[in-house]
């Protein structure tokens with residue numbers, strides 16, 4: 225796909241969108257469909273942000289296509305296209321394997337209810353009550369209760385149940401037991417609908433389809449274009465500085481992280497002390513590490529499940545899950561059905577990670593830490609796919625430094641910010657007229673579904689502002 229080189233973009237647009245994550249892409253598309261002239265500037269050479277992929281040794285590896293909730297079906301149909309919606313398919317075999325329990329589930333509410341009742345011997349009424357409570361939670365609820373308190377209320381002392389309910393969510397958005405139960409309730413309920421879904425054809429196909437739609441709707445797409453500054457004059461944004469060019473716009477939407485947007489792009493001088501004192505309480509979420517395995521052509525293995533939540537740690541601990549030598553990881557197994565046009569077997573091991581653990585290593589120590597991480601993943605994977613070492617012809621790995629380099633996100637955050645970030649993101653335009661933020665914040669607005677839905681919400685705000 226050919227994008228517009230920076231020296232060919234116009235001097236003035238209605239809206240400039242900084243960043244091509246799913247939030248930025250969706251927002252740009254909605255605004256273009258509403259008739260606005262939109263320029264999208266992305267610092268990386270490909271679109272998608274964290275919704276990304278790369279090619280190595282003849283394989284295509286997906287970075288963040290591990291699973292999303294059923295809500296994506298409606299969202300993609302309504303805000304993108306029927307073609308995109310039609311490629312969403314279910315992952316049927318979600319495996320949990322740890323010292324407390326081993327099971328396979330469709331990750332639907334019905335199946336979870338059955339498992340909690342039959343395998344974990346909980347009474348039906350309590351389980352139903354729990355599901356009804358989390359489903360009824362909404363944004364305006366009391367934020368006082370933590371997820372730990374919620375679990376203790378319904379399943380006191382049952383660390384096995386807490387693990388089943390929490391581990392997938394900690395992988396999905398980095399949250400811990402000590403965060404507002406409301407964030408857990410919203411994300412868990414999204415998944416606890418009909419199960420976990422994926423995109424047939426892979427991330428490259430999805431982003432390609434989105435890029436085609438964006439260009440069809442008139443969005444100017446420009447990659448390799450890092451925005452250095454958002455221009456703010458007299459409390460309003462006037463555009464952006466990118467390379468040696470200034471581009472004017474009535475509104476700027478930043479899909480860069482909220483911390484980057486305020487600290488580096490607009491600059492703290494643009495904001496009031498009161499706003500900054502709230503902003504300074506925002507905590508960024510953890511980052512990730514991954515190991516990617518490509519299976520030699522001609523080799524195969526049996527179906528071991530689509531998404532495996534594995535751990536040899538005695539109990540669930542979000543701190544343990546972020547350690548460099550964590551015993552907990554997910555394996556996403558991609559079979560030939562993932563890309564019917566280019567059938568292949570790949571496996572991606574994902575771990576949560578702390579940026580600080582990786583950031584200060586010298587080159588040698590960094591290389592060694594990566595090798596040790598690969599070895600740990602191999603050892604674990606061997607338990608599910610015996611003989612895997614002999615089948616693999618390509619290995620690659622990523623650390624928090626990798627995520628930081630490709631997305632510029634503060635501390636390589638994979639899931640934006642904790643809850644406080646949402647209010648900052650939602651009110652930034654009240655501080656600087658015409659400046660909006662879209663992208664992972666507040667736990668709720670993250671993940672593929674959260675980012676796309678947030679893109680729609682922010683596009684509505686921007687549309688109203690530009691028209692006014």
Ligand SMILES: Cc1cc2nc3c(=O)[nH]c(=O)nc-3n(C[C@H](O)[C@H](O)[C@H](O)COP(=O)(O)OP(=O)(O)OC[C@H]3O[C@@H](n4cnc5c(N)ncnc54)[C@H](O)[C@@H]3O)c2cc1C
Nearest residue numbers: 243245247267273274288290291451480638663664671672
């Ligand atoms: C390892 C991993 C696994 C994940 N797995 C899943 C999963 O299975 N399911 C799921 O639903 N979610 C998953 N996620 C989360 C999901 O990928 C993200 O929440 C979502 O893609 C984020 O979208 P976003 O709109 O916030 O933007 P991002 O994807 O964060 O993109 C922001 C974009 O802005 C660009 N940018 C930043 N600064 C500038 C600048 N100054 N100039 C120009 N461009 C700039 C960046 O280069 C980037 O392209 C995963 C994330 C990670 C890291």
